[in-house]
Amino acid sequence: MHIPDGFVSGSVAGATSLASVIALFIASGRSQAALGMRRAPILGLTTAFIFAAQMINFPVAGGTSGHLLGGTLAAIVLGSPWAGMLSIATVLIIQAVLFADGGITALGANIFNMAIVGVWVGWVLTQTLQRLFGGSKGRLPLAAGIASGISVVVAAIACAIELGLSGTAPIAIALPAMTGVHILIGVGEGLITGGVLTYLITARPDLLPGEQEEFKGWLVPVVSIFLIAGVLSLFASAWPDGLERVAGNLGFINLAENVRISVPTPFADYSIQGLGTIGTSIAGLLGAAVCFAIAFGIAKVVKPNNA
Template identity: 75%
Template sequence: MHIPDGFVSLPVAVATGLVTAGVVSVALNKARDAYGIKQAPLLGLTTAFIFAAQMVNFPVAGGTSGHLLGGTLAAIILGSPWAGTLCIATVLIIQAILFADGGITALGANIFNIGIIGVWTGWILTQVLQRLLGGSKRRLPLAAGIAAAISVVAAAVGCGIQLILSGTAPANLVLPAMSGVHILIGIGEGIITGGVLTYLATARPDLLPGEQSEIKGWLIPIVSICLIAGVLSLFASAWPDGLEKVAENLGFLELAENVRVSIPTPFADYSIEGWGPVGTSITGLVGSAASFGVAFGLAKLTKPNNA
């Protein structure tokens, strides 16, 4: 659901950029005051994992693919939607600047959809569903999985509204198309979110909010991230993602070719010219490392003075 340059109008890009900048600024303060990041590595590892997981597109019906958005998962692991927003914003910024994944002019819109709508919808629904299911920690993966699936559709509707306001596509076509395909992608999101939380609750409770004060062992998380970014990414579906498929079907895909606002990088499209699959693996590892480093730095910046 990464909007490229050209899909949203300048007014929409500016408006979403301003709103997003404001929310991210508040998130930096809230993460310090309400979340109180005690473990910079936790934010770093979560951000690196989300980056790596987003490289792995899975096929859905109709020759379309999807990938994890990760907003709900990030918020649950970090114990705060504010920290979840920072995590997703970091991933999207790195993807846009280093890998030309998502437009520079659309960066505010992308963070708004995935890092704000997606994160907060998933977080709020998880809390509500958790209470309805009795509040048991054993039900958290189920509650979060359902919430994550719905959050994808909510983010897709947000994207559709931006396309409508931009005059890119009519409402009667783009909203059903975006919501329809992202219902399928949301099912994948829910399964992945629930599966990851089930594993963490069973095998690595130290990576979930609770009484643990520090991460117990870095090896497995780091190896997992490297395997996803460096190996599993090679098997990602080549089918167009949900937004790209909708753009193709509705005839506005070529708009992305009319606007080129990018920072030159050797890692565009997660590849290195002439390196083939090895280049994909290298860029995945580089992106994961960059995600960890930037998020780790943010955690240190938002660390309470008395921590």
């Protein structure tokens, strides 16, 4: 669902950029309670994991692929939608600047859709479903899985509205097209989110908020991130993602080719020129490392004064 340059108008890009900047400024203050010294490494690991997981496109029906958005997962693992916003926004910024994944001019719209709408819809629905399911920790993966799937669809609806307001495609056509394909992608989002949380609850509760257990170490999380970014990413589906499929079907896919933003992207398309397959692995590993470093730095900057 990464909007490239050329898909949204200047006014829509400007409005969503302003909204995103204000929201992230607020999030940096509201995240303090969730990002003490103990949680700083968790923000880094969560952000790196989501970056790595987003490299893996999984196939859905009709020759279309999707990938994890991760907003619901980030908010739950970090115990705060505000911190979840910072995590997803960091991933999106790194993807746009270093990997040409999502347009520079559309960065505000992408942050708005995935780091704000996606995170908050997933968080609120998870809390609501948890109460309906009785509040037990064992029901959290189910609640979060359902909520995360719905959050993908709502983020897709926001994207469709932006395309309509930009004059890129009529809302009456873009809305059902985006909603339909992202319902299928949402199923994958829900399964991944539920599966990751099931693992954390049973094997690594120290990575979840509210737990008093000592941090059990870096080895398993770091190795997992490196395997996903460096190995599993090589098996990602080559089919176009949901937005690309809709753009192709509705005839506005070429708009992205008409815009040239002179920002160097050293790892465009998650590759390194001349290195072939190994270049994808190296690019993925470097991207995950950069995401971890920046997110860890953010945690240090916004931590509470008494942390």
